[in-house]
Amino acid sequence: MFTGSRKFFQIITFFLLSCLSGHSQVITVMECGSSSPLEGVIIKTNDQVLISDKYGKSKLDILGDEAQVFFYHNAFEPYSRSLSQILLDSGRVYLTRKLISIDEIVISGNRRSQVRSESLSRIHVLNADQVWKYQPQTSADLAGLDSEVFIQKSQQGGGSPMIRGFSANRILLVVDGVRMNNAIFRSGNIQNIVSIDPNTVETTEVIPGPGSVIYGSDAIGGVLSFNTFRPGISGEGKLNFEPRASIRYSSASDEKTIHGRLIAHKGNWGSLVSFTYSDFGHLLMGKNGPDVYLRKWYTNSTSQDEPDRVLPNPDPRLQRNSAYSQVNMMAKFRYRPTDRLDITIGAHHSATGNVPRYDRLIVTRNDLPRYGEWFYGPQEWDFFSGQAGWYPENQCFDKLNILLGFQSFRESRHDRNWNDPNIYHRAERVSVGSLNLDFEKNLTDNNLLSYGFEITANKVYSLGVSENKLSGIKIPVAPRYPNGSVYNTFASYLSGESQIRDFRLSGGLRVTITHLEGSFESGLYEFPFNGFKLTHPALAGNAGILWTPSANWQFSVGGSTGFRSPNIDDIGKVFDSEPGNVVVPNLELKPEVVYNLESGIVWIGGNKSRIELNIFRTWLMNAMVRRPFLFDGKDTILYNGVPSKVEALVNTDHAFLYGASLNLKVNLLSDLMLIHQLTLMDGEDSDGLPLRHIPPVYGATGLIYEKGRWFSRFNIHHNGSVQYGKLASDEKDKPYLYVPDKTGNPYSPGWMTLNFASSYRFSNELVISVGIDNLLNKRYRPYSSGVVSAGQNWIFSAVYSL
Numbered sequence: 001m002f003t004g005s006r007k008f009f010q011i012i013t014f015f016l017l018s019c020l021s022g023h024s025q026v027i028t029v030m031e032c033g034s035s036s037p038l039e040g041v042i043i044k045t046n047d048q049v050l051i052s053d054k055y056g057k058s059k060l061d062i063l064g065d066e067a068q069v070f071f072y073h074n075a076f077e078p079y080s081r082s083l084s085q086i087l088l089d090s091g092r093v094y095l096t097r098k099l100i101s102i103d104e105i106v107i108s109g110n111r112r113s114q115v116r117s118e119s120l121s122r123i124h125v126l127n128a129d130q131v132w133k134y135q136p137q138t139s140a141d142l143a144g145l146d147s148e149v150f151i152q153k154s155q156q157g158g159g160s161p162m163i164r165g166f167s168a169n170r171i172l173l174v175v176d177g178v179r180m181n182n183a184i185f186r187s188g189n190i191q192n193i194v195s196i197d198p199n200t201v202e203t204t205e206v207i208p209g210p211g212s213v214i215y216g217s218d219a220i221g222g223v224l225s226f227n228t229f230r231p232g233i234s235g236e237g238k239l240n241f242e243p244r245a246s247i248r249y250s251s252a253s254d255e256k257t258i259h260g261r262l263i264a265h266k267g268n269w270g271s272l273v274s275f276t277y278s279d280f281g282h283l284l285m286g287k288n289g290p291d292v293y294l295r296k297w298y299t300n301s302t303s304q305d306e307p308d309r310v311l312p313n314p315d316p317r318l319q320r321n322s323a324y325s326q327v328n329m330m331a332k333f334r335y336r337p338t339d340r341l342d343i344t345i346g347a348h349h350s351a352t353g354n355v356p357r358y359d360r361l362i363v364t365r366n367d368l369p370r371y372g373e374w375f376y377g378p379q380e381w382d383f384f385s386g387q388a389g390w391y392p393e394n395q396c397f398d399k400l401n402i403l404l405g406f407q408s409f410r411e412s413r414h415d416r417n418w419n420d421p422n423i424y425h426r427a428e429r430v431s432v433g434s435l436n437l438d439f440e441k442n443l444t445d446n447n448l449l450s451y452g453f454e455i456t457a458n459k460v461y462s463l464g465v466s467e468n469k470l471s472g473i474k475i476p477v478a479p480r481y482p483n484g485s486v487y488n489t490f491a492s493y494l495s496g497e498s499q500i501r502d503f504r505l506s507g508g509l510r511v512t513i514t515h516l517e518g519s520f521e522s523g524l525y526e527f528p529f530n531g532f533k534l535t536h537p538a539l540a541g542n543a544g545i546l547w548t549p550s551a552n553w554q555f556s557v558g559g560s561t562g563f564r565s566p567n568i569d570d571i572g573k574v575f576d577s578e579p580g581n582v583v584v585p586n587l588e589l590k591p592e593v594v595y596n597l598e599s600g601i602v603w604i605g606g607n608k609s610r611i612e613l614n615i616f617r618t619w620l621m622n623a624m625v626r627r628p629f630l631f632d633g634k635d636t637i638l639y640n641g642v643p644s645k646v647e648a649l650v651n652t653d654h655a656f657l658y659g660a661s662l663n664l665k666v667n668l669l670s671d672l673m674l675i676h677q678l679t680l681m682d683g684e685d686s687d688g689l690p691l692r693h694i695p696p697v698y699g700a701t702g703l704i705y706e707k708g709r710w711f712s713r714f715n716i717h718h719n720g721s722v723q724y725g726k727l728a729s730d731e732k733d734k735p736y737l738y739v740p741d742k743t744g745n746p747y748s749p750g751w752m753t754l755n756f757a758s759s760y761r762f763s764n765e766l767v768i769s770v771g772i773d774n775l776l777n778k779r780y781r782p783y784s785s786g787v788v789s790a791g792q793n794w795i796f797s798a799v800y801s802l
Helices: 002-021 083-088 128-134 139-143 568-572
Strands: 024-031 042-044 049-051 057-061 068-073 076-082 092-095 124-127 149-152 160-163 171-175 201-208 222-228 240-250 255-266 269-280 297-300 309-312 324-338 341-352 371-376 380-390 399-417 422-444 447-468 474-476 485-500 503-519 531-547 553-564 575-578 581-583 592-605 609-621 624-628 636-639 642-651 654-669 672-685 698-707 710-719 751-761 766-773 793-801
Touching: 024 083, 049 057, 068 083, 068 092, 076 083, 076 092, 124 128, 128 201, 128 710, 128 751, 128 766, 139 149, 139 160, 139 201, 160 171, 160 222, 485 568, 503 568, 531 568
Parallel strands: 024 092, 171 222, 581 642
Antiparallel strands: 024 057, 042 049, 042 068, 068 076, 124 201, 149 160, 201 222, 240 255, 240 793, 255 269, 269 324, 297 309, 324 341, 341 380, 371 399, 380 399, 399 422, 422 447, 447 474, 447 485, 485 503, 503 531, 531 553, 553 592, 575 581, 592 609, 609 654, 624 642, 636 642, 654 672, 672 698, 698 710, 710 751, 751 766, 766 793
């Protein structure tokens, strides 16, 4: 009886939906897990062959209720279902990604859509499905899912990516095509990546190696490009709403995250709004590991009229002074009046609460804490963008992409020496405007020409104040940067690609002019100069060849150059790099230039296995590194009332790096895959000294099981050690971050963690995930990091969408 009733209900439902929809029904094809729309899916019935558009949609003529509909895509498992069942699910179809695929995803590494296997730049893509499966806490953790990205954390509210031995302002961050790097991105570890909400990221593209032809200055170590969700356009006359909500809890930091998203679309317009709030408590480290990592004491810094006190920590594993909170909001509106014009405008807002600088709060001097207080004020980021894609197909170009951006960055630093009533406040605000014009022209079916222009303008506002917490008296002090300084760039580029039989050739050139100027306010600085006004030209290029002799093999070789022009942070900053050292300006700095050679091999064994090996060697010329310096003839000066050794950024003769990465995927069974990732590198500067941002050997090995509604993963993350002889001089000056070896010198021990997670899709609307990271409760600190990583960490999440 039940079967007959269900059959009757399906027939009636199908009939009603057919009547409402006229003679066709819109089907939406999405990725299982992330619910992202899928473009290019072939949809077949007995008498129809259709292809889903970029919004995953296709109009299917109404057939009999039991007519089978088949779905095919290179990167996804084939799927079929009766039309009546599809209509019962509101016309939505979910496809499961293949464990092994050749053309894995469509990407935009050159600011245009492109199949990954056709790109000469080796681009790794992390999609929204991986956000759902791996549950990264921040966008730094999201980037760290890639095998070539190593994440350093000075505090819990941070994350500084390292790629191929480069970090900070030598890595370019891009959001929706707009460069995030600004005039005060520093050479030390930066934390701006956490301003990006991982819940709103549709794809993350990791481009190792110089990417300066397309992206310009700073892209010498690599590019991390985050593409946030765009609202879809249904083409239907009725108003559709697609709400989505998720919650997440992790035990090690007592994290509580809520996220909500609403998509609305009708006809040729669509909109999207999202909101995320996260609260992170003090981070709990593991049980098993070096005792020197334990937080046996902490300081009280809340009272203004009592002296600082050292308090015993009831739980030494709890890293007090590591908690913080964050809010993210995003809104987008999209309008497509014709097939040849597509307009999107967007707004992002991100703000943290105060973020304690954990690595400074564990420093001691004379057996007492070095600082009574050290915290970052709220890190705020506002980003507004407008993008228009025009497809006229005229003699000059087939596509023009116009990209306007405006960003406002606000950050501040607040520090006070132990039992000193004076706290120093230094606040910065950077306003950045940008314009990109990118043109494409298909000269023939096998020849593509791209060219474009970029203009950026940065204005830096910086203030410094010393406040006596007892009297409340405030006096001006030297700010971190020259107030009112500017940093502007103008660039143009030209690149081309050509397909000749099994070979794909590419090459390009970019010319950039950088101008920066600023003045040091008299009375606050005691410099032998009043300011600076500098202009630096730079030329970058690349060339490569990709050979695909068969469906199983792919070989590539390429060379590229990159550059990084000194910014305001390099030229005009005064700060304490670590306790007892102060960095001063050096107006003789020149752009650093990088030359890179690399080759790669990819072997694909049908749908069973994929092996990718890449090797590289990089030469860095005029490298900007921190070295002892004489300031007005002195090697020691007073800074914040403390005698400090003078350092400055200087251009060394050269540095070189080399390394390799291996990625392996093997289908052990139809639903079970083995993955292995390994990255290793080495290098030194012209003085034979180790480079600071070269991480130890690191990688991951794991198993992934995916069948139907189930997804499970088990993996092992492993890092090698960094012995004392391989520590950069900057790191040797921070023994409090490391473990003493047998001779008492600091070193970074190796470590390994076991991790497990599983999720189940109870329906098309509800997904529940449970995981446990660091199963063995290891106590470890990643290389160069200030905060100790989480111990055994239970993670629970739920996603509900309609």
